[in-house]
Amino acid sequence: MASVIYFLDSKGKPLLSRDYKGDIPSSSIEKFPLLLLESEEENSAAPPVFNYQGINYLYLVHNDLYLLALTKKNEDVLQIMLFLNRIIEVLTQYFKHLEEESIRDNFVVIYELLDEMMDFGRPQTTDTKILKEYITQESHALVKSFKNSINNINVRPPNAVTNSVSWRQEGIMYKKNEVFLDVIESINMLINSNGQVLRSEILGKVKIKSNLSGMPDLRLGLNDKGMFGGNPSTSVPNSNTLTSNALPSSNGITNTTTATTNRQKGLEMEDIKFHQCVRLSKFENERIITFIPPDGEFDLMTYRLSTPIKPLIWVDCKIFIHSNSRIEIKAKAKAQIKKRSIANNVEIIIPVPEDADSPKFKTSSGSIKYTPENSCIVWKIKQFNGGKEAAMISELGLPSVDNEEPLFKNKRPIQIKFQIPYFITTGLQVRYLRINEPKMQYQSYPWVRYITQSGDDYTIRINQTMT
The missing domain is CATH 2.60.40.1170 (Mu homology domain, subdomain B)
Structure with missing residues (x-):
């Protein structure tokens, strides 16, 4: 993976860096502004990856900042770019706005985060909830520690890091065990002045807020024959499973959305992404979504459909x-x-x-x-x-x-x-949501809500007449 991570200002001047391997000379960063300028002259847009004298330069631009990774070996480029994106997300959640001033004001916290997120160039913990347990912006130090002996003080990592389920702690308890599930689809559309749809897409996500005790194992069933392709699981929910017709909405009214999947046309989702808690092998083999959820809110799944639809x-x-x-x-x-x-x-x-x-x-x-x-x-x-x-x-x-x-x-x-x-354009429906906590065997209350909304780019062109 990455040997060095740099934060640079808009002129390419280093603000902060973390060297993980020590195999790249410090003078390499001086070449970056010139290489970037040459690359922009040769191409209309500079590529995010280029090589010079055996060193790979991979960078992202965010708020007039360059986040740069250097490596010598033939590494997985997409993995490094994904890690740089995760750094941006984590620092944004810590400081709200990631820019040059926030970097200068938080050197200590950023160094601590870089040390925990990567070890010898290999990604480790990138979950913000876990990182915030023992790295706090206020103290700029690790806050959870205990004494093993009179003279030695050892830092104790959070329980989630040492568990096989790294995204969830043990010992979580709630008086009332509930799961709130939102199926949200955002519509982006460009329509001309005559009502003709020039471009349309659907951006969907299945969002979950989990208030469950212990280590619950969830199984989510969707009407996925037309959506994912292939044969979905034929397993029948047991007596503890709530079907979609029995799932109340967040306002206490039973949700019986009437949208149905167009199975003749076979709508297929594009760019499907799952949260790391989803067991991908189970989904690929049986089309079943099973997972142990993180505590609190998270996006279980996101998807996109480029399909023609009429203006709502x-x-x-x-x-x-x-x-x-x-x-x-x-x-x-x-x-x-x-x-x-x-x-x-x-x-x-x-x-x-x-x-x-x-x-x-x-x-x-x-x-x-x-x-x-x-x-x-x-x-x-x-x-x-x-x-x-x-x-x-x-x-x-x-x-x-x-x-x-x-x-x-x-x-x-x-x-x-x-x-x-109470309306979904694609007809995606929750057939059932099964919740099982093997140790506690508590009664749980799932709530499901469907929402269709405008996206960031729902626009209509205008007719203009001069009189």
């Missing part, structure tokens, strides 16, 4: 510019979901000219607010029932300038935000 919330928006003196916006929104479904907290963000003023609004549903700092108007609908429509008209003043060319050439699309509970 559609907005037909037209902008009329009247002689460069005023701008008129007419928009009609429609919830293209089933009638029994409701889209909550709908926000339709429509861009307007930066110098617009004197806003006037009229809407059939919801409320409209002009936000000049963002040069847009925000149309909010708290609850938007499936199959319903809403309309609004806005008028804003523009500087009076005699010019044949329109002052406002809008290139920004409409952004839409929403959340639809």
Whole structure:
């Protein structure tokens, strides 16, 4: 793996480094800015990996910082890049913002973390929950220790490090044993002004919050015939298993989502990623997801689907510019979901000219607010029932300038935000969630919730007319 880890500023000057093997000369780092510049001149974008005089340079860029790993051997590049990503995630959780100033203010903690996360160039513990047990930002020191003799003090690692299940401690106890499971799908979509979908994707995750005592072993059953491919396990839940029809939602109402998997089309997930607690061999052979969960919240599984879907919330928006003196916006929104479904907290963000003023609004549903700092108007609908429509008209003043060319050439699309509970676009369903703690044999309460929401890139292009 890596021989040296460097943190560099935007100019390539070292801020902090940790040498694990001592086999790379310190002068090698001086070549990095020049090599990076040469690589950028040869390519439109500099590659994240290059070799010079037998030394491999692997780097990531984060907030104007370079996180660089050097190695001499022919190592697994993806493993090193993954480790650099984990360093960024861990330090971000420690300091909230990883930037040059936070590195300068926390040298001691970063050195301790680098020592615990890697040993002689090999990754060790990268779980933030475990690291926070004995490395604290306040004390800048290991805090758990005990005396074996009168004169010697030894550092005691957390129990999770010495267990076969490194992501969970022993001895966890709860008065009420519960598991909260959320199936969340985010929709990213680009739609033209005529309603044609140009690009769409679904980013999904199965999120779990575990409040369980002891060392519970969980088995999760999904309607995975069309989703994962192959033959799913034919095992039947025992009497202690709760099926999806018996799984209450987080508000205490039994969740009976009506979405079903399209097995004829055979939707296949892409980029499936599991938490390290999942037994991959069991899943690959039998299509069964079994795991001992970490304590607290974590993402059990993430996936992606690039499949064409119709817009769940559609907005037909037209902008009329009247002689460069005023701008008129007419928009009609429609919830293209089933009638029994409701889209909550709908926000339709429509861009307007930066110098617009004197806003006037009229809407059939919801409320409209002009936000000049963002040069847009925000149309909010708290609850938007499936199959319903809403309309609004806005008028804003523009500087009076005699010019044949329109002052406002809008290139920004409409952004839409929403959340639809009890609905999943792909039809992924939890068939059962079995919880077994062999020593305690306690009664547990699983709760399941389904949510479809807008992603970071749910946008619609606008029609613009000059009058």
